[in-house]
Amino acid sequence: MNAVFETFKLRAEAVSAEVHRFPRKNEALDFILHYLHDVGISETPQTGAVWASCPFLDGFDQKQLSSQLPGLSFDVNREASAEAKVGISQLDWAIANTGTLVQDAARVDQRLVSTLPLIHIALIRSDRLVPDLPSALSKIRPEQTNYISFITGPSRTADIERVLTIGVHGPEKLIIVFFDGVCDEPGRVN
Amino acid sequence: METKFRESIDKAVHNPNLTGALGRFSEAYRISRAKAYEGYDFEALRTQIAERKSYAASHLDELADLFTRNAEARGTKVFRTNDPAQVREYILNVARENGVKSVVKSKSMASEEIHLNKHLEAAGIEVGETDLGEWIIQLAGQTPSHMVMPAIHMTKEEVATVFNEQVEEGQEPDIPKLVKFARGKLRTKFLNADMGITGANIAVAETGTLVIVTNEGNARLVTTLPKIHVAIVGLEKLMEKFDDVVPVLTALPKSATAQLMTSYVSMISGPVPNTDGTPKQLHVILMDNRRTEMSQDPKFKQAMQCIRCASCLNVCPVFRLVGGHVFGKIYTGGIGTILTAWFDALKSSDDIQSLCIQCGNCTEVCPGKIDIPGLILELRRRLAVEKGQPLAQKAIFSVVNKRKLFHSMLRAAYVMQKPLQKGNFIRHLPFFLSDMTEFRSLPAIAEAPLRDTIKKIKQPACQEKIALYAGCLIDFAYPEMGESLVKILNKAGIEVVFPEGQTCCGAPARYSGAYEVAAQNASDNINALLANDVTYVVSACPTCTVGLKHDFISTFESLGQTDSLPRARQLADKVIDFSSLVKKLVDEGRLKFKEGQQLGKITYHDSCHLKRTLHATQPPRQLLTQAGYEIAEMYEADMCCGMGGTYSLKLPEISAPILERKLVNIKNSGAPVVVMDCPGCVMQIRGGLDKQRSTIRVEHTAQRLADELE
Secondary structure (H helix, E strand, O other): OHHHHHHHHHHHHHOOOEEEEEEEHHHHHHHHHHHHHHOOOOOOOOOOEEEOOOHHHOOOOHHHHHHHOOOEEOOOOHHHHHHOOEEEEEOOEEEHHHOEEEEEOOOHHHHHHHHOOOEEEEEEEHHHEEOOHHHHHHHOOOOOOOEEEEEOOOOEEOOOOOOOEEOOOOOOEEEEEEEEEEOOOOOOOO | OOHHHHHHHHHHHOOHHHHHHHHHHHHHHHHHHHHHOOOOOHHHHHHHHHHHHHHHHHOHHHHHHHHHHHHHHOOOEEEEEOOHHHHHHHHHHHHHHOOOOEEEEOOOHHHHHOOHHHHHHHOOOEEEEOOHHHHHHHHHOOOOOOOOOOOOOOOHHHHHHHHHHHOOOOOOOOHHHHHHHHHHHHHHHHHHOOEEEEOOOEEEOOOOEEEEEEOOOHHHHHOOOOOEEEEEEEHHHEEOOHHHHHHHHHHHHHHHHOOOOOOEEEEEOOOOEOOOOOEOEEEEEEEOOOHHHHHOOOOHHHHHHOOOOOHHHHOOOOHHHHOOOOOEOOOEHHHHHHHHHHHHOHHHHHHHHOOOOOOOHHHHHOOOOOOHHHHHHHHHHHHHHHHOOOHHHHHHHHHHOOHHHHHHHHHHHHHHOHHHEEOOEEOOOOHHHHHHHOOOOEEOOOOOOHHHHHHHOOOOOOOEEEEEEOOHHHHHHOHHHHHHHHHHHHHOOEEEEOOOOOOOOOHHHHHOOOHHHHHHHHHHHHHHHOOOOOOEEEEOOHHHHHHHHHHHHHHHHHHOOHHHHHHHHHHHHHEEEHHHHHHHHHHOOOOOEOOOOOOEEEEEEOOHHHHHOOOOOHHHHHHHHHHOEEEOOOOOOOOOOOOOOOHHHHOHHHHHHHHHHHHHHHHHOOOOEEEEOOHHHHHHHHHHHHHOOOOOEEEEHHHHHOOOEO
């Protein structure tokens, strides 16, 4: 597992993603809240954060989180996402040998928070890490969903003079947060 | 060749931005591509892709039906047509029915193939390309110069100027700032668009899934924000199974941009909810536009295996000089030539097909295992059949086809060249022939051809006999190469026979599309070379060797002359190239190098046919090392020297700069001698170095080895 994670980290970092890993959900949440605070999430325009509903949030009080951090919204829509600085969502699978995240993205909020804001924080359960593309495609198939998204690093272009430039249409920063699924309440693994 | 075409070449080779950008890219690409494939078995991977794509090409109709059924079952509207006009009409109808005022597009070659933007705009619809490169060229009013990097020909200064003039004043030539500016401007377009148009990289029949690959993330926005999504999908994108996605998605990013994976891949199998909760209208247009016809053509069916990675452009010595504005129409480079001939019209490929120098670089990297140079030759053949050969060419080949006349003319040339000859070179030709000697000297025709001098060599009587196929260059310009070969084989106890009836190998005719002439050459040579009882037929010219070993068969096959095939195969089995034969004799202990020699540095140039058709890169290097030479490898040793047979005569403006790069690489190796296995390359490289008055010696491997054996 650790070797696979190290491969993922290496590959993802090679394409300019940030990778973090926390044994507990609380620690992952703390990290995210601190991060949002540090990048100045607030209620003023262009500085909000949108968080698409996801299993990770189960057990956390969203209202309390919003009041703790004004500017953080769990009500994801087109306008809020277009205005937001940070988007947060949980992804379903991670592919180690390419540093890729995979998601059932049929729900539009899943795509809004990961395409429109400048920064995307991607949550992923550590046990959802698979070694390669074939193993990922055996887990998530088109029969289950109309839209599957693969995300590997932030948005990039080399269209002007072949100079690699990050953040053309999608996020210019991708922060990947693994959590080990060790749960604070026994019997609940998200 | 059209004057306009020649002018476009001239403009391209004299555009330092273009040749600089493409040149640097092609150099970097080679290294980064290799790195991306580290740990992968590329041959196995491309065999799998070729097999799955070929299966799809053989079952197009069935897969299109299956895709349609599966996609429709999930709420997608599928429209299939052979006619580009109907594609445009369908999209315009959808637009009209839904009051569409503005469209955002992510990159779609299929839409460019049918000139969709022009028609949408004519109907009063605003069209925004959102791929950064596509947007830039759309604003500049240009066409893409590369299939993957459409604006590679433009500098940041030019991009800033285009933005200043077309969008908003005040943009600086700073790449991150330009990208940020584009992000802001295009974001508004995304948010306001009523329809999104995409292409697709794969269409999976068994699930009705579209796979769309991008780096910028524009396809995700195009398929998310507007309420209507129209995907234009060429039928060649169909694949049978969802698992077929694996090999294509493994190869495409690596071959296209040397990435392990692109930033984004979207797999869309049906309508998803819009941001206001309504279901998205999803239309998939399966566009045929002669793809079915192509898949039924025995030769061109393999072009359906293309995954549009453009790696054939990136490794092409001609493309990196002239780019896509010369080399192609919508689809560019080697594969673009073939696609243009089919999706536009055969005659549209007339000029561009002549750009292929037949070096075979692309065949080494093509993830679809397509024989691109082979297909371009086939285009050439069909064009020659359709419009006939040019008169001058016809006249030349009618001589080449009469061996005795041809050879007596070559002998006469020795006398006629006298006033122009300086030593062994012709440095200047008068009048319209002057282009031929502008960038390199030409070899003088030898006083006595090999077919005469070989008779004067006292060969030991040996049991084993090998037939020598000289080829025109060695026979009439460089008999000394043949003499060296005889000397070496004699030392191994082999007598070399020279069948008199041998004539031109037919390569010039074949590479000009004159297959009937090539077939006559093939028959004459087969008769001459099979007349003697010999163990091998050896040639010191790789192009001739490929002719004898492969092209005779393929020429007969193309012409349907199946009666000639058994003897062509009989000959092919006996044919071997010089270095491979000598290496074999050394390995068998029949030839021994002088011991303990330290002969100094040399550099080796890989000739295209030797490396990429005969796959003999090691034998000459091993022999030269065993002889006592130290090989100082030059940069891009296996890159074409620009000779390409008659290519250097037809397109000297391209041949010259290719040669120039080669000469720089030779000089930078620091070796005083450059060795190669092909008399054509010797002619080109020696001629180029002579023009520059360089002291570097240029020799055939046979000449270098002849004196180093015991």
